[in-house]
Amino acid sequence: MPDRRTSGSGPDTFGFGGDAIDLTGGDYPVPDTVKAITVVAAGNVVYRSVDGSADITVTSAFVGYELRHHALIIRQSGTTATLATVI
Numbered sequence: 001m002p003d004r005r006t007s008g009s010g011p012d013t014f015g016f017g018g019d020a021i022d023l024t025g026g027d028y029p030v031p032d033t034v035k036a037i038t039v040v041a042a043g044n045v046v047y048r049s050v051d052g053s054a055d056i057t058v059t060s061a062f063v064g065y066e067l068r069h070h071a072l073i074i075r076q077s078g079t080t081a082t083l084a085t086v087i
Contacts, residue, residue: 015086043081
């Protein structure tokens, strides 16, 4: 699998699968195989980008919204949206 830090753009980077993100057990460390995180039920999202030094909070994220950065971790605390991965 390509590393999301070095993958180029184009049709070969579109997602072909994914899964729901379960935050019931705590924060979700995003694997390198994940290309994007998408909102499947509206709410807030708290995450840290791969190269970030602080958490980012997106408030009132709508269904279909995709995080603007590759996420390193999704925080349980403050995240009210239901999320899914794109791989």
